[in-house]
Amino acid sequence: MYQYDQYDQAMVDARVAEFRDQCERRLKGELSEDQFKPLRLMNGLYLQLHAYMLRVAIPYGTLSAKQMRMLGHIGRKYDRDYGHFTTRQNIQYNWIKLEDAPDILADLATVEMHAIQTSGNCIRNISSDQFAGAAADEIADPRPWAELLRQWSSFHPEFSYLPRKFKIAVIASEEDRAAMRLHDIGIQLVHNDAGELGAKFYVGGGMGRTPMIAPEIRDFVPADELIHYAEACLRVYNRYGRRDNKYKARIKILVHELGKDEYTRQVEEEFAHMKTLGLNPPVAELERISTYFADPDFDQNAPDDLDMSDPDFRIWVEQNTHAHKQSGYAIATISLKPTGGIPGDASSDQIDLMADLAEQYSFDELRVTHSQNIVLPHVKKADLYALWQKLDAAGLAPANLDLVSDMIACPGLDYCSLANARSIPLAQKISERFADVKRQQDLGELKLKISGCINACGHHHAGHIGILGVDKKGFENYQLSLGGSGAEDTSLAKITGPGFDEDGIVDAVETVTNLYLKTREDGERFIDTYRRIGMAPFKEALYG
Amino acid sequence: MANPQFYLREDTPCSDAPIAFADFGDASNAIAVRIEPGDDARSLLPHLGQLAMIDISFPAFGDGRGYSSARILREAGYEGELRASGDVLIDQLSNMRRCGFDSFAPSTPLDENAAKTAFATWDDVYQKTVDARTPIWAKRHG
Ligand code: HEM
Numbered sequence: 001m002y003q004y005d006q007y008d009q010a011m012v013d014a015r016v017a018e019f020r021d022q023c024e025r026r027l028k029g030e031l032s033e034d035q036f037k038p039l040r041l042m043n044g045l046y047l048q049l050h051a052y053m054l055r056v057a058i059p060y061g062t063l064s065a066k067q068m069r070m071l072g073h074i075g076r077k078y079d080r081d082y083g084h085f086t087t088r089q090n091i092q093y094n095w096i097k098l099e100d101a102p103d104i105l106a107d108l109a110t111v112e113m114h115a116i117q118t119s120g121n122c123i124r125n126i127s128s129d130q131f132a133g134a135a136a137d138e139i140a141d142p143r144p145w146a147e148l149l150r151q152w153s154s155f156h157p158e159f160s161y162l163p164r165k166f167k168i169a170v171i172a173s174e175e176d177r178a179a180m181r182l183h184d185i186g187i188q189l190v191h192n193d194a195g196e197l198g199a200k201f202y203v204g205g206g207m208g209r210t211p212m213i214a215p216e217i218r219d220f221v222p223a224d225e226l227i228h229y230a231e232a233c234l235r236v237y238n239r240y241g242r243r244d245n246k247y248k249a250r251i252k253i254l255v256h257e258l259g260k261d262e263y264t265r266q267v268e269e270e271f272a273h274m275k276t277l278g279l280n281p282p283v284a285e286l287e288r289i290s291t292y293f294a295d296p297d298f299d300q301n302a303p304d305d306l307d308m309s310d311p312d313f314r315i316w317v318e319q320n321t322h323a324h325k326q327s328g329y330a331i332a333t334i335s336l337k338p339t340g341g342i343p344g345d346a347s348s349d350q351i352d353l354m355a356d357l358a359e360q361y362s363f364d365e366l367r368v369t370h371s372q373n374i375v376l377p378h379v380k381k382a383d384l385y386a387l388w389q390k391l392d393a394a395g396l397a398p399a400n401l402d403l404v405s406d407m408i409a410c411p412g413l414d415y416c417s418l419a420n421a422r423s424i425p426l427a428q429k430i431s432e433r434f435a436d437v438k439r440q441q442d443l444g445e446l447k448l449k450i451s452g453c454i455n456a457c458g459h460h461h462a463g464h465i466g467i468l469g470v471d472k473k474g475f476e477n478y479q480l481s482l483g484g485s486g487a488e489d490t491s492l493a494k495i496t497g498p499g500f501d502e503d504g505i506v507d508a509v510e511t512v513t514n515l516y517l518k519t520r521e522d523g524e525r526f527i528d529t530y531r532r533i534g535m536a537p538f539k540e541a542l543y544g
Numbered sequence: 545m546a547n548p549q550f551y552l553r554e555d556t557p558c559s560d561a562p563i564a565f566a567d568f569g570d571a572s573n574a575i576a577v578r579i580e581p582g583d584d585a586r587s588l589l590p591h592l593g594q595l596a597m598i599d600i601s602f603p604a605f606g607d608g609r610g611y612s613s614a615r616i617l618r619e620a621g622y623e624g625e626l627r628a629s630g631d632v633l634i635d636q637l638s639n640m641r642r643c644g645f646d647s648f649a650p651s652t653p654l655d656e657n658a659a660k661t662a663f664a665t666w667d668d669v670y671q672k673t674v675d676a677r678t679p680i681w682a683k684r685h686g
């Protein structure tokens with residue numbers, strides 16, 4: 001894992017001091033809320049329905065046990081004993097007091113963490129593949145590249161007042177576990193013909209009210225030009241992105257309105273200029289960072305077989321573990337989606353337990369996934385049974401990864417001032433309706449995603465089944481959509497027709513899954529069947 | 545023409561009132577010009593030699609186009625006064641400095657001490673920009 005040197009630590013410490021001063025000026029009334037807002041937002045502090053909400057950055061979703069424990073501590077000391085892991089691999093606390101915020105940031109800084117640029121119109125926390133460094137199918141670890149970008153984007157003097165927020169994801173395998181093409185910039189590490197590692201750039205994806213899939217704008221940026229190219233992409237956006245209308249301000253609109261070719265041409269021109277300035281850190285810096293992400297000390301002789309005679313354990317292994325690049329090891333995902341629970345929530349005690357287990361079984365590492373779960377990336381197969389038993393005892397072993405109850409849901413009307421409808425109670429009802437794991441396994445991979453309003457924090461556009469809360473004459477109403485995907489086969493979901501009330505939408509989900517069960521062909525997932533037979537039969541079943 | 549509140553250059557502030565960018569083409573001997581966020585700083589590049597002051601206006605602090613304009617001018621070798629005017633607040637000073645501004649004319653005067661602290665916010669910086677500071681990565685591999 002990356003470790004701060006004195007420079008990184010000094011940056012974060014300076015920021016804590018600066019924010020303490022800004023909070024004091026706000027509390028004394030020297031700063032108006034208008035002036036304070038962009039400053040607190042750059043430190044992850046939102047004002048929500050009931051309280052301040054603090055969003056803590058988890059760069060590329062990677063945590064040590066010590067950092068994880070700090071997250072538990074913050075929940076316990078400053079919040080209501082829990083935290084909420086988000087789709088951007090961060091954690092949010094919902095009940096924060098303004099006067100505590102500087103202390104929280106100071107606590108975080110002691111474990112090399114911060115809330116820098118987790119909101120505001122700046123470059124946000126860089127996200128990545130939760131299986132980075134462990135996945136059998138990756139060509140390199142994407143995290144050193146993400147860390148290089150993190151440092152470059154931290155307190156970037158030119159790009160702190162962009163037209164709108166800016167999200168970057170970096171992956172390094174063909175399978176996309178990070179919804180890479182739904183980011184403002186999506187980067188996929190690739191080899192060129194000469195076998196060198198570089199970055200393929202996709203620009204202009206995003207969700208929100210106008211979802212778009214990012215087009216590829218360059219097939220290869222060499223390692224020693226990454227920052228030049230990113231800087232060029234951002235400068236064109238900062239200068240020409242729309243600022244007249246907040247809803248049209250994301251880079252996706254610029255790329256769409258200019259056209260991909262014209263945007264690319266402008267970026268290339270700016271890129272040529274950047275290269276003359278020598279702004280890119282040398283490759284030695286990427287190499288320095290990479291040494292922190294070297295493989296842990298794997299046991300090369302770890303046995304590869306697994307006793308799966310316990311049927312409950314078997315289900316969990318089948319559903320929640322993935323192939324590791326090292327034989328004898330597995331990647332284990334801890335689902336934060338128990339039946340009837342709040343997707344992504346974990347209590348401080350659970351957070352502590354996960355930290356202990358990471359220390360004991362996973363070389364001190366954890367990951368947060370964009371579908372709001374936690375990963376132990378490096379578990380010896382021989383340890384899986386013991387691990388599972390401990391998770392199960394703490395309610396952390398739902399065997400539902402990628403199944404219908406492994407939902408993404410935004411905070412919705414329970415917390416969010418922008419919401420039209422509640423997301424959490426709906427997620428709870430759906431998970432109760434489909435509580436039977438056998439039934440879920442029979443339904444197979446099914447990504448259900450719920451947003452409480454058009455901002456799409458819950459990724460509903462990318463759901464095999466997406467649900468959007470709308471306000472219909474003062475009543476909460478839910479629109480159903482089908483056919484989205486945030487994986488390498490990225491697609492945007494389409495609305496089925498008129499919306500439903502809360503009970504109606506749960507029935508509607510059952511109706512479409514029943515149709516799938518009836519019509520599927522061998523090996524087809526829900527999304528495959530939908531793509532084969534199209535919307536009409538689903539409409540017929542829902543409204544016919 | 546009031547002097548800028550903060551002036552970080554050795555020489556003295558330009559006393560000419562800047563003319564609007566739109567009128568610049570006609571006033572071929574002007575030495576001071578003002579650009580708005582939507583104006584293309586690059587179209588000034590052929591005239592940099594004659595300019596003693598470029599005033600980049602920030603009608604609203606949240607509109608960050610002026611930062612790009614400033615850097616573009618410095619990257620092209622402009623060495624005259626680069627003034628930030630308008631909605632310029634304490635918490636933007638350090639970024640502005642890093643993008644090449646060396647003169648600051650906030651529409652509401654700022655607290656002198658707070659500004660001094662703000663200008664000195666970062667001991668070290670991650671990016672190489674136009675302020676000639678050695679970025680952290682260069683120090684690491686120095
Ligand atoms: C509760 C407070 C929250 C507020 C006020 C809020 C606000 C917003 C807004 C206004 C947008 C639309 C931005 C745009 O299209 O320009 C957005 C998008 C988004 N938010 Fe949130 N959000 C909140 C919580 C969350 C949470 C908890 C998550 C993660 C679970 C999240 C993840 C996202 C994502 C992934 C997007 C879509 C990004 C995109 O459009 O590319 N947000 N949010």
Ligand code: SF4
Nearest residue numbers: 410416419452453457
């Ligand atoms: S989708 Fe809407 S309701 Fe849900 S968190 Fe985002 S802004 Fe709030």
